[in-house]
Amino acid sequence: MGLLWGSFLGVVVYRTVNEGSPLSGRSRCDKCKKKLSWWQNIPLISFLLLRGKCFYCKKPIDWSYPLIESITAVLFVWWFVVGRSFFLLAGSPWSIVQPVFWLVVGMALLVVFLTDLKYGVISDGVNLFLFSWVLFYRLILVGSGQMMMADLLNAVLSAIVLTGFFWCLWWFTKGKGFGFGDVKFAPSIGLLLGWPRTLVGVMAGFIIGSVVGILLILLGKKKFGQTIPFGPFLVVGIVVALLWGNDLWNWYMGMLQ
Ligand SMILES: [Zn+2]
Known part of the structure; x- marks a missing residue:
């Protein structure tokens, strides 16, 4: 299958x-x-x-x-x-x-x-599909009492904040460092993960992306200043956040105390 x-x-x-x-x-x-x-x-x-x-x-x-x-x-x-x-x-x-x-x-x-x-693109079709799919599911969960309204608000707020943050990155890099496809991907990420897992997922994406970027430069596959697509790292970050998001968050908060 x-x-x-x-x-x-x-x-x-x-x-x-x-x-x-x-x-x-x-x-x-x-x-x-x-x-x-x-x-x-x-x-x-x-x-x-x-x-x-x-x-x-x-x-x-x-x-x-x-x-x-x-x-x-x-x-x-x-x-x-x-x-x-x-x-x-x-x-x-x-x-x-x-x-x-x-x-x-x-x-x-x-x-x-x-x-x-x-x-090097995230197509509108898949972004729209994922966003509708997650939103529809969240609404059904809330409607049937499987998910609390507060959790839905948390997810919606995470989506809005992350979209704003990615939009700023896109705007400040004039679309060269950060694609608009990533901005359109953000609502689904926030809705899927909620707070604080959205933060964990995006941080994991940035960290893994930088490590791979540095390795590619060291291996001579990329030059400094060249772009690599960020979507794949975001996806890996999302998976990390889904599987271990709460554990990672608690571990990190524990270190700060
Ligand atoms: Zn052929």
């Missing part, structure tokens, strides 16, 4: 930036545009069978396809073995709704991660 969904997400990444709807038409080679037959279109297996080259034009198949297929497969296995059991405490129907919500969030974050890594 993970490989199949990963294959779909690979198409989403490609088609949100290039032409076409992710739901229309058969898969084609990115390079020669020939339609792929079924055996050239099996997630991961076809990539291995074809040894990473298109059957027709022999040009290399983009690395992002096997990557997103493998990561989605790992996400699904993790979700099935570990992630799903987080939610088994909640009663029906939340024992189904909650895990599905988080699985879809995981897949949307993967699309953000890879689109920004590959093309």
